[in-house]
Structures are given as C-alpha cells and as structure tokens.
Amino acid sequence: MTSNATEASILAWLSEQRQPMLDALEAMVNTDGGSYDKAGVDAVGAQVARFCAAHDIPVETVPGARFGDCLRATVASEEGMSGNQQRNIVLMGHRDTVFPKGEPTRRPFRIEDGRAYGPGVCDMKGGLVMNMFVLAAFRKFGGAPGPLVGLFTGDEEIGSPEGRPVIEAEARRARAVFNSEPGRPGGNVVTGRKGGVFSVLDIEGRAAHSGGNFEAGISAIGELAQKITAIHALTDLSRGITLNVGLVSGGQSVNTVAPSAQAQIDMRYVDPADREEILGKLHAIAATAFVPGTRSVLTIRGEFLPLTQDPAAARLFEGYRAAAAETGLSVAGEFAGGCADSGFTAAVGAPTLCSVGPVGGKAHSPEEYLEVDSFVPRAQALARAILRLEATGL
Numbered sequence: 410m411t412s413n414a415t416e417a418s419i420l421a422w423l424s425e426q427r428q429p430m431l432d433a434l435e436a437m438v439n440t441d442g443g444s445y446d447k448a449g450v451d452a453v454g455a456q457v458a459r460f461c462a463a464h465d466i467p468v469e470t471v472p473g474a475r476f477g478d479c480l481r482a483t484v485a486s487e488e489g490m491s492g493n494q495q496r497n498i499v500l501m502g503h504r505d506t507v508f509p510k511g512e513p514t515r516r517p518f519r520i521e522d523g524r525a526y527g528p529g530v531c532d533m534k535g536g537l538v539m540n541m542f543v544l545a546a547f548r549k550f551g552g553a554p555g556p557l558v559g560l561f562t563g564d565e566e567i568g569s570p571e572g573r574p575v576i577e578a579e580a581r582r583a584r585a586v587f588n589s590e591p592g593r594p595g596g597n598v599v600t601g602r603k604g605g606v607f608s609v610l611d612i613e614g615r616a617a618h619s620g621g622n623f624e625a626g627i628s629a630i631g632e633l634a635q636k637i638t639a640i641h642a643l644t645d646l647s648r649g650i651t652l653n654v655g656l657v658s659g660g661q662s663v664n665t666v667a668p669s670a671q672a673q674i675d676m677r678y679v680d681p682a683d684r685e686e687i688l689g690k691l692h693a694i695a696a697t698a699f700v701p702g703t704r705s706v707l708t709i710r711g712e713f714l715p716l717t718q719d720p721a722a723a724r725l726f727e728g729y730r731a732a733a734a735e736t737g738l739s740v741a742g743e744f745a746g747g748c749a750d751s752g753f754t755a756a757v758g759a760p761t762l763c764s765v766g767p768v769g770g771k772a773h774s775p776e777e778y779l780e781v782d783s784f785v786p787r788a789q790a791l792a793r794a795i796l797r798l799e800a801t802g803l
Contacts, residue, residue, distance in 0.1 A: 415552035416796055423788050426542050430784050437534045438518040438527035444505040450477030450563040453504040457561050464545040471575050477563020479575045484548045484557040496584035497558045500540040502533050503565030507773050524778040531769025531779040536589030539788045554798050565750050568711025580754035585725050585803055588751040589766035593743050599764035600726055600742035604715035606676040613704045616668035626666025627702040630659045633670040635699035649679035713748030714756040721760035728801040732793035736786050765791055
C-alpha cells in the first residue's frame with residue numbers, strides 16, 4: 410500500500426469513528442476520576458487498556474503509589490527507520506479531573522445542541538479518546554513515521570507529583586510531543602503557557618482567651634492577614650507574574666486568639682528566570698514576623714514548568730497548522746495562563762505542541778463542554794501532522 414493510500418485509509422477510518430468516539434467518551438466521563446481518587450483514575454485507565462487490547466496495541470503500566478498509574482501504549486513504526494526517525498512521537502494526556510467523587514452521578518454525560526457535557530469532558534477525556542483512536546488508526550493501517558507512544562497519566566491536575574518523572578523520561582527520548590489538552594474555544598492550539606508553583610504557608614501563634622487573657626496571645630490570623638497583603642503585592646501583570654492566596658484557614662474559636670493559620674498560594678510566571686526571584690521573595694515574607702512571636706513555614710506542594718516555544722517547537726507548530734489546514738481547520742497558536750504537563754516535556758528539550766485535542770471550554774466548571782463536531786477533524790489533523798512530521802525537519 411502506498412503512503413498516499415495509507416493516509417487516505419487512516420483519514421477515512423477516522424471519519425467513520427464519530428459515534429465510537431462519543432461512546433468511549435461517555436463511558437469515560439461517567440467514571441469517577443478525581444486526582445485523589447486513585448481507584449477511579451485507574452478505572453478510567455482500565456477503559457484505555459481495554460480499548461488498546463481490542464486494537465492489538467501493547468500497553469505497559471507504570472504503577473503510581475498514591476495517584477493514578479501511568480499507561481504507556483505503543484505502536485511500532487514502519488520498517489527501515491534510522492537516526493531521529495527512531496525517536497518516539499508522543500501523544501500525551503491525563504486521566505484525572507478536578508471534580509469530587511460522585512460528580513458523574515450528579516451530572517452525567519449528555520449531548521445538547523452539538524456540545525457534550527460532563528465532568529472532564531474536554532479537560533481532558535476528549536483528548537484521551539482522540540489519542541486512543543489515532544493510535545488505533547496507525548496500528549490498523551501502518552504508516553507511522555516513527556514509534557508512537559500514547560502516554561496516559563493520572564495526576565496532572567495536582568501538579569503531576571508521580572507522573573512528572575515518567576513524563577520527563579519519555580520526553581528525553583521523544584522526537585515530538587503532542588499534548589491533547591482541549592483545543593481553545595476558537596479552535597487554536599497552545600504554543601506557550603505560564604509556569605506555576607503551588608505552595609502552603611503554615612503559621613504558628615499562641616492561643617489565649619480573647620477576653621480574659623488577650624495580651625498573652627499571639628494571633629496567627631493577624632500574621633496571615635499581613636502576609637497575604639505582602640504576597641499579593643508581588644503580582645506584576647506587566648511581567649505575567651501573579652500571586653493568589655486562594656484558600657485560607659485558621660483559628661480555634663471565636664473567643665480564642667488564633668494559635669494557627671494556613672494559606673494556600675498559587676504563583677504563576679512566564680519567564681523561567683522569574684521563578685527563583687519570586688520564590689525568594691515568598692520565602693522572605695514567610696521568614697518575616699509582622700506579628701512578633703509568630704513562626705511560619707512555606708512548603709512547595711507542586712509545580713508546573715512554563716511551556717516555551719524554541720525553534721524546533723515552532724517547526725512542529727507550523728507542521729500541525731499545515732496539517733490542520735488540509736483538514737479544513739484554520740488554527741493559530743495562543744498563549745495560555747493555565748499550566749499543563751507540556752511544560753515538563755518542553756523543559757527537557759522535546760519539541761512540544763499543546764491543546765491539539767477536541768475543541769472545548771469552561772474547564773473545571775459545571776458548564777464544561779466539548780464541541781462534538783470537532784472530534785473527528787481534530788483527530789484527522791493530528792494524524793496528518795504525524796504523517797507530515799518528516800517535512801518539519803524534526
């Protein structure tokens with residue numbers, strides 16, 4: 410079979426997969442999969458594994474101790490590959506969502522006015538399903554210009570504490586990485602993202618009766634209030650730096666000087682060099698006692714690296730854009746303030762393109778949606794981009 414015939418077969422088969430894609434998506438969305446629900450995330454992984462087995466795609470499991478396992482599905486390349494052609498082409502996605510247990514029961518998958526709804530429908534179970542079917546198409550018809558790897562991780566929404574080393578190891582041997590986060594609402598892909606650091610600030614004061622022994626107390630909440638003001642003052646929108654104290658807690662009772670308090674901090678930045686500067690300032694704020702006698706500890710709980718576009722990634726984007734145009738899609742690159750695993754792959758030098766998944770929006774909310782009509786064309790665009798990879802010089 411000629412390469413043109415192989416491509417035609419892949420595209421024609423994908424064009425017939427709309428309903429099977431939607432069926433797979435419905436089953437996946439209706440399965441619990443919050444980041445801290447390992448059993449649920451692994452149940453979604455079992456759906457991926459069953460699909461791959463049905464299409465004769467080998468799957469390796471990298472167990473997670475606390476969070477969802479990582480699955481690594483592989484499709485061999487054509488024979489006779491050499492040099493860079495032997496490096497893996499990675500299709501990446503995460504199975505976990507941000508929603509609490511029971512959310513699929515409360516609002517199960519549905520389609521209304523051309524949009525699919527449900528927890529995680531676009532972020533990013535739609536992208537997972539798309540990757541599964543693209544892998545199956547190449548397994549069925551051949552034509553892969555290098556080994557294909559489908560990497561299905563389980564803890565992205567909490568910073569990939571266990572998935573990150575697996576992702577980075579895969580990226581170091583990758584020729585290119587396509588991360589199937591949802592396409593932007595206008596249909597664009599993402600060529601740059603902010604980095605993010607998620608930290609917890611714990612403050613210790615001293616309890617005392619707020620009426621009978623007020624002067625003996627040291628208020629951790631009073632300290633927290635002043636620290637929040639200092640933390641928010643680090644925001645510099647002109648540089649793309651934002652600090653947000655999104656969660657606070659503390660105190661013992663209304664009539665007790667607060668012996669403890671806690672703040673959870675979201676820090677975002679664009680330039681990798683800004684990370685150390687802002688973290689240094691955060692640590693300095695933590696070390697400063699605005700209320701004498703308080704003590705504070707700042708702990709980093711998770712982080713994402715920024716997605717930056719080097720010349721190789723720019724060529725990957727141009728190749729994808731041309732492939733999308735052949736599919737009838739007009740696609741541009743966008744910068745996004747949100748973080749993703751694509752930052753890890755870019756940071757170790759793998760040419761990376763993000764948000765090549767089906768188009769959707771309003772992620773992390775009850776209104777999250779996926780444009781049903783984007784499913785097949787985005788799968789075809791990805792398949793074409795893979796088939797055209799050699800033309801990018803990668």
